[in-house]
Amino acid sequence: MTIAKISNNLKKLKSALIFSHNRPDGDTIGSAIALKNALEGLGIKADLCCEGNIPSKYAFIDGVNLYKKSAEYVKTVSEYDAVISVDCSAEVMFSDAYSVYQKGKIKFNIDHHISNTRYADFNYVENTAANTEIIFKIVKELGVNVTKTIANALLLGMVTDTGNFAHSNVTSDTMSAVSNLISLGGDLNLVVYKAFKEQSKERAKLFAKTISNIRYELDGALAFISISRADVIASGGDDSITEGFIDFPLSVAGVEVAISLLETADKRYKISFRSKGKVNVNEIASLYGGGGHILASGAVLNGYKEDIIDKLTYNVKQRI
Ligand SMILES: [Mn+2]
Known part of the structure; x- marks a missing residue:
């Protein structure tokens, strides 16, 4: 599976339901929000599902209030052309939402964990520091305009999964993506403050x-x-x-x-x-x-x- 191939398959959709993992973190949320906005940029309807509550510190990302629990999609999941999981290494990561994901017509799995169990029809797994690095490649391949919301959502994943660029998983590719996102209007200072410094x-x-x-x-x-x-x-x-x-x-x-x-x-x-x-x-x-x-x-x-x-x-x- 290549970025070109998975992006091509995504382009064919009319609608998709995007799943973030339970106990959601900045990477699964940033991946989902960026992908939702990118798909909508192509006229594809995209909704969000997560079994866990979204931490309030991520409320600054536009659209996080649109997440619904899987119970809300039990009846409607089959109406979407596809289901897409982001940053979910295994079935257990979904918690109860997996039974709804499983009912999807076509299943996509976009993840950066080496342990990924490849549970979908289309699995794109690459060992990057953050899953949003992969989503950024897909966004570019889709050719949509990178809005401030998309840029900040992608930065959020990179900032959180690298412990504010302090973990040894950071690569030059990670930093190139960050540089690119800043030039596209991403607000790194805001994202770091919201993700790491501000606390209740x-x-x-x-x-x-x-x-x-x-x-x-x-x-x-x-x-x-x-x-x-x-x-x-x-x-x-x-x-x-x-x-x-x-x-x-x-x-x-x-x-x-x-x-x-x-x-x-x-x-x-x-x-x-x-x-x-x-x-x-x-x-x-x-x-x-x-x-x-x-x-x-x-x-x-x-x-x-x-x-x-x-x-x-x-x-x-x-x-x-
Ligand atoms: Mn991650």
Whole structure:
């Protein structure tokens, strides 16, 4: 599959329903908004679906208020010419929206995760720092005008998936795309401020509590943070405000791997893994049906918190 071929197939559509992954981040949102606007530039009707709530910090991107949950599309999904997933490495990433995606007439999958399970009719998978790098190539191939909304949405994915261009996944291609988007009217300063600097009082409160309880294992090479349901509720926010917490324990000197445990239900944890490079955390996430990248991965584990911490400590110890 090439950019030319996938773009050609997209051009033939009259309508499409675009899916972002559950627990949406800047990359899946930026990819979806940019693609929606590009398709609409060609006269193609494009709507947005995501099972998770869109974090309020992304409200500055035009169109994020147009997302609807999959329940809203159960009856109408078959009326669209196609369904398109962006930044979704596997079926599980959709959460309950996958059953609606599956009913799509033609399925497209545009993703940048090496672990992508290629669940669609048309799969375009390329190992880039952000999925919006791929979407930008498609936007250019489609030949549509890059509006300020498209430029900012594409920048958002690049800024968030690279930790503000600080992760080792950044390439010269990433920076060329950024340069190109600035010259097209993208506001990098605004995007960085909204994505990384501005935070709610609720997030500041939960962050302080979480970070005051970092737990170190393996002589300080492994750091755990955990966020209970009660903590989230007490903060007055929702799960989405925990995005980015994991970067802090990884920043501590001597820490090679940081793991975050977010309690989503009784004895159920959303696990995020980050590595400085010595340990491939995609391997560990894969042991539990999750996945992602070598340096950043995720999984869902059931059980008691202490048992999960023991298991994951063992998995990291074997690889360090
Ligand atoms: Mn991504």
